[in-house]
Amino acid sequence: MKMILDERGKKYVLKPGEEFSSDLGIINAEVLDNAQVGDEVKSHLGRTFKIMKPNINDFIDIMDRRCSILVQKDIGQVLAHTGLGSASRVVDAGTGAGAIALNFGNVVGPEGQVYTYEIREDFAEVARKNIENFGIENIEVKNKNIKEGIDEDNLDLIFLDLPKPYEIFEEVLESLNVGGWLAVYAPYIGQAEISYRVAKKLGFYDIEIFETLERGLEVRQQGVRPKTRMVGHSGYLLFARKL
Known part of the structure; x- marks a missing residue:
């Protein structure tokens, strides 16, 4: 390509x-x-x-989209905070157009595996085509509601972009390896707060909520100053670890 x-x-x-x-x-x-x-x-x-x-960012810039996708500042936070690497096993729920699944597949490499769940058939089909066009072979798109059950186990990361992710935290805990991470993307603080309380009650450790803001600088003849526009709020990220 x-x-x-x-x-x-x-x-x-x-x-x-x-x-x-x-x-x-x-x-x-x-x-x-x-x-x-x-x-x-x-x-x-x-x-x-x-x-x-x-590279992966070039492809995501121009791939087919039928919905909004996670922005780079949030994707980068997930990859860095969870320490995802070669040969990791990942479940992603709420595939959308497949942007974060492609990033996961790119990072875990050919020895790793990504399973991404999408309840909407039209979104799942778009994601399959995007993944096929990029030429990556370690991502399986599943047109299934993850709340009906997580098929995989021995997972290093489970990423949830769902309206009520906390409803499946018990099964997430069972499916993760010891040392594995749960990561949740929540557009609203209420989702993140409930997720925090449920994760704590179930015995997850290292639970934190972050909001990442991105502001560039512009170089002018007179000097350097922050740009007027910035990538502000997109969503909250919750992280919790099974130990």
Whole structure:
């Protein structure tokens, strides 16, 4: 899989043997297949495109979406706080378009496995296509309500993006390895508070709730200052560990 970048900075991901066409012209498949990362190619209109190797963020930027997805600041917090790594086993519930499942699959590698549950059939199908297009093979999309039962055990992380995640915390506790993590994404503080109280009652440890804010800096001729706009509240993240 290759990515091309046009003169405007717009990204396109292409499969081998696929011809490219946009308002900036056509590039035939043979030219693209023979091009190497770093090369520049021309369309039939003489417009220039750069060949790049896409990473997970490039793909998520342009993949098919039918719903909102977790933003990078929250995904990064989950990966860093839980220490997810090679060969880990993960369950994710509330697949959506598959953004965080793709990040999990990318981090755990070919020796790891991700199982992602999505109750809506249309969302599950979009996620399957996105995962297939990225070319990752360690993610299984399950069109199933996780509240009907978690099929997997010996898990290192269970991530829940659900309206009432605390309803299945008992089964989560049974399905996790000792040392494994529960992570919950909650748009509203009430969900996070109830999740905290239920997790504590069940005997989880290291329970914490975070809100991550992201604010960039802009460099001007006069100096450097915070940007006026920032990625503020998106949701709360609860973490709890089985020990």
